[in-house]
Amino acid sequence: MSKVKKIVKTIKIDVDKCNGCRACEVICSAFHANPKYSTSNPARSRIRMVRDPIRDVYLPVYAGEYTAAECMGRDKYVLDGKEYSECDFCRASCPSRDYFKEPDSGLPLKCDMCEDDPSQEKPLCVQWCLNNALTYEEREEEVEEEEKPGDVELGLESMVDKYGLQKVIDTVARMSKKG
Amino acid sequence: MRYAETGYNLEIDLTQGNIERVATDPKLTELHLGGLGTNAKILWDRVPPEVEPFSPDNLLIFGTGLLVGTPAPGANRTIISTISPQTKLMAYSMMGGFFAPELKHAGYDKIVFRGKSPSLVYVWINNDKVEIRDASHLRGKGAVETAELIKKELNDPNVQVAAIGLAGENRVYTASIEQGRSSSSRLGVGAVMGDKGLKAVVVRGTKDINIARPAEFVGLCNDVLQYIKVRADNPVPGVMTILQGLGSPQEMLHVDEAWHTQNFMWGNARVRKKDFWNKEIEERWKTVQLDVRKRLISCYNCPMKCGAIISVPGLSTYMMKCFSKLTYTMAAFVDDLDFGFKIAQRATEYGVDGFSTPQIMAFAFELKETGILTDADFAGCPTDNEGKFYWLLDRIVRREGIGDVLANGVYWAARQIGKGAEAFDHNTIKKHEQLPLKLGMLNPVYFLMYATGEKINITQIEGQFPQSPFPTMEERENFVKDWIQVPDEKFKQYLLDWELRGDHSNPFYPTVDMSVDIVDWQEKMHYIDDALGVCAGLSSFPLKPPYHIHNYPKIISAATGIAMDEAKLTQIYNRNRNLIRAINVRRGMTRDDEKPPEDHWKKRFPELEEKLLDAYYKFKGWDNQGIPTKKSLQELDLSYVAEDLEPRGIVKNEQS
Numbered sequence: 001m002s003k004v005k006k007i008v009k010t011i012k013i014d015v016d017k018c019n020g021c022r023a024c025e026v027i028c029s030a031f032h033a034n035p036k037y038s039t040s041n042p043a044r045s046r047i048r049m050v051r052d053p054i055r056d057v058y059l060p061v062y063a064g065e066y067t068a069a070e071c072m073g074r075d076k077y078v079l080d081g082k083e084y085s086e087c088d089f090c091r092a093s094c095p096s097r098d099y100f101k102e103p104d105s106g107l108p109l110k111c112d113m114c115e116d117d118p119s120q121e122k123p124l125c126v127q128w129c130l131n132n133a134l135t136y137e138e139r140e141e142e143v144e145e146e147e148k149p150g151d152v153e154l155g156l157e158s159m160v161d162k163y164g165l166q167k168v169i170d171t172v173a174r175m176s177k178k179g
Numbered sequence: 180m181r182y183a184e185t186g187y188n189l190e191i192d193l194t195q196g197n198i199e200r201v202a203t204d205p206k207l208t209e210l211h212l213g214g215l216g217t218n219a220k221i222l223w224d225r226v227p228p229e230v231e232p233f234s235p236d237n238l239l240i241f242g243t244g245l246l247v248g249t250p251a252p253g254a255n256r257t258i259i260s261t262i263s264p265q266t267k268l269m270a271y272s273m274m275g276g277f278f279a280p281e282l283k284h285a286g287y288d289k290i291v292f293r294g295k296s297p298s299l300v301y302v303w304i305n306n307d308k309v310e311i312r313d314a315s316h317l318r319g320k321g322a323v324e325t326a327e328l329i330k331k332e333l334n335d336p337n338v339q340v341a342a343i344g345l346a347g348e349n350r351v352y353t354a355s356i357e358q359g360r361s362s363s364s365r366l367g368v369g370a371v372m373g374d375k376g377l378k379a380v381v382v383r384g385t386k387d388i389n390i391a392r393p394a395e396f397v398g399l400c401n402d403v404l405q406y407i408k409v410r411a412d413n414p415v416p417g418v419m420t421i422l423q424g425l426g427s428p429q430e431m432l433h434v435d436e437a438w439h440t441q442n443f444m445w446g447n448a449r450v451r452k453k454d455f456w457n458k459e460i461e462e463r464w465k466t467v468q469l470d471v472r473k474r475l476i477s478c479y480n481c482p483m484k485c486g487a488i489i490s491v492p493g494l495s496t497y498m499m500k501c502f503s504k505l506t507y508t509m510a511a512f513v514d515d516l517d518f519g520f521k522i523a524q525r526a527t528e529y530g531v532d533g534f535s536t537p538q539i540m541a542f543a544f545e546l547k548e549t550g551i552l553t554d555a556d557f558a559g560c561p562t563d564n565e566g567k568f569y570w571l572l573d574r575i576v577r578r579e580g581i582g583d584v585l586a587n588g589v590y591w592a593a594r595q596i597g598k599g600a601e602a603f604d605h606n607t608i609k610k611h612e613q614l615p616l617k618l619g620m621l622n623p624v625y626f627l628m629y630a631t632g633e634k635i636n637i638t639q640i641e642g643q644f645p646q647s648p649f650p651t652m653e654e655r656e657n658f659v660k661d662w663i664q665v666p667d668e669k670f671k672q673y674l675l676d677w678e679l680r681g682d683h684s685n686p687f688y689p690t691v692d693m694s695v696d697i698v699d700w701q702e703k704m705h706y707i708d709d710a711l712g713v714c715a716g717l718s719s720f721p722l723k724p725p726y727h728i729h730n731y732p733k734i735i736s737a738a739t740g741i742a743m744d745e746a747k748l749t750q751i752y753n754r755n756r757n758l759i760r761a762i763n764v765r766r767g768m769t770r771d772d773e774k775p776p777e778d779h780w781k782k783r784f785p786e787l788e789e790k791l792l793d794a795y796y797k798f799k800g801w802d803n804q805g806i807p808t809k810k811s812l813q814e815l816d817l818s819y820v821a822e823d824l825e826p827r828g829i830v831k832n833e834q835s
Contacts, residue, residue, distance in 0.1 A: 019474070022479055022480060023481070030393075030397065033387075035393060040250050041386065041387045043384075053359060054495075054497075098385075
């Protein structure tokens, strides 16, 4: 397989610079509203502040993958004398909490780095973070070219997972006879 | 659909335990915007002048500004309005923080409390679900402690809590409402909350706020952010450090206190220590502040860092902003800043106003020195300056012994004590303690603001126009060069011609008419901010702010869909200004009340001062008692106000 170049988008989070204003949440929710900017609502944001001023905990965390089940164990970290739950760092849209879910439908949310047309110079949360707790970097990486499976293959794979290969083959064969 | 606002108020009768969600009239938004404007409308309509502050009929309104919860930077203010136990006039004490946006997202523009709960309660607002809950287990708890206990009890770290401490429960006239890094401190709003049996208001909201013209609105917000960056890179030269940038005075950031400690008064606002600041103190104070300060923090959706998390070893953590690190320190004649951070921790948990309370205590110790108060009044009081202040703070907040009298503030305490104590009440306006500032030459602009401001607190009236002239023409020209905020070019000329000495200096320059113009501009911006819920720190308070009269109409219109221009916005300001004036004159305020403290300036000019007041009243469309005329009220769509005031003999029918 050949090597290809890939742009990796990175938001660098410097928690020491965070002043806890939640502008990132505000503008994220507004950007992803439909029509764009027509509403604001931090509860819909794909970045959330884990924020506990009295303990000096200020931790922006971004929405990642959806997970159907919460973790069995919940570990704790002590960093610089401050205790964090493992969940504080977790990007998952998870049943254990109300972060990264549409508040009305419960559908999961995921950070998309503000994909836009024309594209944004930086994700909006970075643009609105005047204290530079969030900064944006793009770096180029060389990676092995992967052959991406097509939609049909992906669909079939999940059918195979669920029903077994033989049943899928039989079904496809039967369907092809019917024309 | 309603834009920027939710269109609903929450009406809570604490006597009956009744809760209603009430749709508001969109016409009122067009007339008053929101926040302070619509709060005043409710107080005018529903609190007649005979209602005492501690009557169940007094209302306690938590209002959000019109732009709160939108992406407009710094739009996060809660405007708390009620009748003040201290002044008996309308109080509108405001706070930033995170409460107002949360309330908006819960679906309400305001909470209007009436009645009195038979037992101590807190109110829990979780979107559509609103409950009145028992708070007997929170009695006597600190304000910060209460918020933490409630978060635990509700198992939700994201609720916003506005709570009173022991001072509010005991109806101390300087009791505040505390909310994390912010507080609504002035004029005893916490005492009214305590009188209503309300320990805390707790909010969680996850609903949308709608914007009328989204792309245009966000473009304008981006312009505001860009200008904040420009100002961060370009501090105003030639003015003292805390006036160079945006935000409220950056007291948590800066450690150099030469200016405050040597120009503000110590003790009961009398003693100036011109040689206080030296290298040793500078080093010590810097170490203390950097040691206890854990982080500089902001309010909702604002890049400024006006507050700080303060953690003094051995004491529970709290948050502080502005000037309160020095108010207790200087009032108590303590030269160690450590004391300031320690006593402020206790005062924050008690929930008291950090401006008024230290002055009450300094006043009391002056009375003790002169023998008007006796040793018997202070039985058990330590003799050291720090110990004395802790002891008296505890007595005031508990209303024990002499503390019970002092809990009513300097003005009322002086009259209750008698025996000449009135003469020691030398720093109040309209019964309210002022900044401990005593100056030389009368400044005509400040004279008018002190005398006539309905806020009764200079820091929330002043701004925009420099406090003193620049010495050289070069500096003045440099200042006016990019002064885009002026409503009219004439203000640039006022500043260019303003000299430190000679014909064009204080008190006769700015001239009477110019002074009125300048005050009107400064007031206008504050009234607009307070209706929109935008922090004065990004608008009316600092020099060259990002929000001003030229961009506000566009921002309001894009957010709400209401057609707006500078003339219409000015008309709304005048309407709100006159409505609040009407509430206060209906409660008996007159020209006699409009006086800065006699010793505020050494050099006074009684004739000029009368001229200033006459001109200001005339400009406002008021009679020579400071009462709005029928004609000017009619022009502001406030005929109903004139119709109420006329039979009371307050408004004169000038046609007859």
